Amino acid sequence: MTEESAEIFDDLYLGMRAGGALRKQRRGEELTHEEKEALSRWQRLSTARKVAAIGAFAVGTFGLGFTLGGLVFGRWRKPRTG
Numbered sequence: 001m002t003e004e005s006a007e008i009f010d011d012l013y014l015g016m017r018a019g020g021a022l023r024k025q026r027r028g029e030e031l032t033h034e035e036k037e038a039l040s041r042w043q044r045l046s047t048a049r050k051v052a053a054i055g056a057f058a059v060g061t062f063g064l065g066f067t068l069g070g071l072v073f074g075r076w077r078k079p080r081t082g
Contacts, residue, residue, distance in 0.1 A: 012057055
């Protein structure tokens with residue numbers, strides 16, 4: 001299980017690097033060797049692993065937002081009476 005979760009984090013990081021490289025490529029900027037490699041590795045990644053990495057990012061982002069929202073709007077608001 002630990003090895004599998006480490007792979008998801010690796011894929012997530014790879015996806016973020018590849019996304020940055022793709023954005024840079026669309027703007028017409030020259031890519032570094034590392035950016036070209038990240039983009040190439042992301043394109044070779046299986047669809048299932050891409051979905052898992054993007055899903056993990058989405059769930060993590062939602063969970064963080066939900067937690068912060070609960071802290072801000074739950075604890076510090078005074079309960080309404082009557």
